[in-house]
Amino acid sequence: MPSARPVRVRFAPSPTGFLHVGGARTALFNWAFARSHGGAFLLRVEDTDHARNTAASLQSILDSMRWLGLDWDEGPEVGGDFGPYLQSERVAGHLQAAEELLAAGRLYRCFCSTERLTALREDQEANKRAYGYDGHCRSIAPAEAAARAAAGEAGALRFAMPRNEEIVVQDLVRGEVRFGGGEVEDWVAVRSNGEPTYNLVCALDDAAMRISHVLRGEEHLVNTPKQILVHRALGQEPPAWGHVPLILGQDGKKLSKRTGDTAIEDYRAKGYPPEAMFNFLCLLGFAIDDRTEIFGPAELVEHFDVGRLNKSGAIFDPEKLLWLCGEYLRATPVPELADRALPFFREAGQVAGEPTGEERAWLESAVAALRERVRIYSEFPAKAAFLFGMAAEPDAQAAKALADPDAAVQLEALAAALDAAPAFPPADFDAWIKAFAGERGVGMGKVMKPARAALAGALGGPPVGDILALLGRERALRRLRAALAGRRA
């Protein structure tokens, strides 16, 4: 391991979409690695695919990272000494390097037509042979190739891979991985239109940015021998590599949109606490010990160890994520929780603007009463719906409770008692309601069920005392009596 070098790691997204959970986890592990070694975490934007890049995508990716609590030492929005950090702004250097590699004989010109390449591939497929370029143009003398290029013949630049030398990757998470000589094809390093390709550029920039460790998804493992060769051709020591397993969907395959939300942005929009998301992502492929489930950035940094990363893919379990969300949500102080839930109340049209005074106090009470029944912020409005506007339409169970012949009797008595009580709701509601039921010689259920049904339209929910307080005297009594009237009508 090139441990002599200062630790510098990078996350290199391409701005062609949103930040996916897999990418987010990779970023997170890189971040943790840098922080645990006192190194630098940088962001490099691989925006060389002009057709698919968008500025909105880049912004979205940066926002998602910030939302997760990841910060970077170099990169877009923060600068740094090894910029530019937008790969598209580095092409001049890439092209110059390509020229040098061509002159050094590490790259060679390939004039093969698309047709020939396609035919080659089809033939290989038909004969069940290994796919890959056959090295057709590798034997063209450099002088001749140069002449043809000078004459205007279009051609790509391919990397001349060693034919007999085995390439060994010392992988931080999987150990030694060997690629036989000649197994990796002579890949295109510069397209015939003059644009350098990913494997060239990636290695070039990793070298230029003094990246010491490359932690990335397992899908890149097969690219590694190519990039190692570029580093060697440059006369530089390659970074240390570490390939983390994939995050899988319920179907056991690489997580994709069809199995659920894959964009971090979606989870944010749905009101998942970012801390829970962070924690959950850590749990996919990493564990501090045999029992710690809930932990945050500080503990991660303290215990992070690439060698402890799992080698096998992990299925993304939305249920466990939700459980974690609930844990975090319940651990959040009520005022802060109210702040976080506020946008969702607004979106539902239940709250407008920035509540203050009594309104704010009321909101906090509602949040406090509902928090144990909610796991993500966006669940608040639905659970709180009965507190706003008209009483909710009773659900089946509530309707049944109201249909009980005795319900009206109890409701009428309850409304009257509540109305006559010195305070609303009565202090120590639990004791009060017990006494009420006791005096009337009925079980609690006889009173509570219809009360819930009339008040909330459902038999579940927060304690009735809380509901009464939240509704306020007037609305609560009105609802109790309306239910009564409804029965008579």
Next chain:
RNA sequence: GGCCCCAUCGUCUAGGCUGGCCUAGGACACCAGGUUUUCAUCCUGAUAACAGGGGUUCGAAUCCCCUUGGGGUCACCA
């Protein structure tokens, strides 16, 4: 198909590198109880795994090999 990676409860995992403390631990989900006016929270308990086969060894979840299974990748995308 070639190459590469992987393989502990349904799922996430601990243990494996440094064989014996593993009659394999924790968590989610599920099921059963308890607490609670209800729902939820919370508490208790139960069910549940070392893919198979060979080795090595006094002893293997742990080391080796094979098989099987799963995944990744094979672009002039990144």
